[in-house]
Amino acid sequence: MNLLQQFIFVAETVSAQFEQFRKVAYKCLQQTVFRQVDPDPVAAARCDVDGLAGDLPGGYKQRLSMAAALLHEPKILFLDEPTSGIDPPARRIFWRQITALAAKGTTVIITTHFMDEAEYCDRIMIQDQGKMLILGTPEEVRNRGGKNLTMNEAFIAIVENSRRKEEL
DSSP: OBHHHHHHHHHHHHOSOHHHHHHHHHHHIIIIIIIISOSOHHHHHTOOTTSBGGGOOTTHHHHHHHHHHHTTOOSEEEEESTTTTOOHHHHHHHHHHHHHHHHTTOEEEEEOSOHHHHTTSSOEEEEETTEEEEEEOHHHHHHHHOTTOOHHHHHHHHHHHHHHHHHO
């Protein structure tokens, strides 16, 4: 299935308003996935909506997934590692898009191993081995870890403290 066919398939699957999606699918792929997300028009030109999703370079698969997830304008959006494999400029654009969605009322739940990205979230949950260790604002999480810590340092401190308590 080429990119356009795959995108239309997702639109058919998630909405009864398929005809509306069919009309905008090509435009959405070109603008959202390839043009607006990638500041490098040469790299974007390598991607073709008639190509196969499996042939996409680097983080383009993530971009395609994000575009498909947004097709039906969800009230709740689950994103699993949305910026993995994406270059830093595209990561910033992704986060601007995620922030804009949240500002418009979409609940966005994200998993990430980039603790610096967790700072962009309103609330953070840290879990280890299936156990929730903390749920709070970025400031609350950093404070639980210790004084004047980065989010990454706080994450490490919280997990290590929890594991030490379990060993006792």
